[in-house]
């Protein structure tokens with residue numbers, strides 16, 4: 867389920883979840899190396915860092931959520947959050963956009979990239 871196409875907020879949450887499990891797993895493995903104190907310490911620190919990082923990701927997602935725009939998905943009718951210019955519905959993965967220019971175009975991650983945005987800006991500059 868982690869590799870399915872999903873909205874960005876969901877993606878970050880999944881990532882944080884994986885980090886928690888990874889951290890706990892690494893700390894568990896560390897306990898198996900009781901006879902190698904240095905190795906055990908390194909693994910413990912890695913595991914702790916992983917768990918620590920995941921709580922940081924959760925915090926970050928929480929802050930990002932403030933920047934998201936809540937919309938009613940036209941496909942499933944449920945309120946979902948859009949992060950960036952284009953995103954997928956959290957429930958049905960319907961591509962959604964805030965940019966009227968991109969409406970109706972096939973979903974593409976490149977619309978979120980800065981290079982695409984600046985390239986478009988240059989294009990407009992040359993036209994005008």
Ligand SMILES: [Zn+2]
Pocket residue numbers: 939940941942943944946955956957958959960
């Ligand atoms: Zn939807």
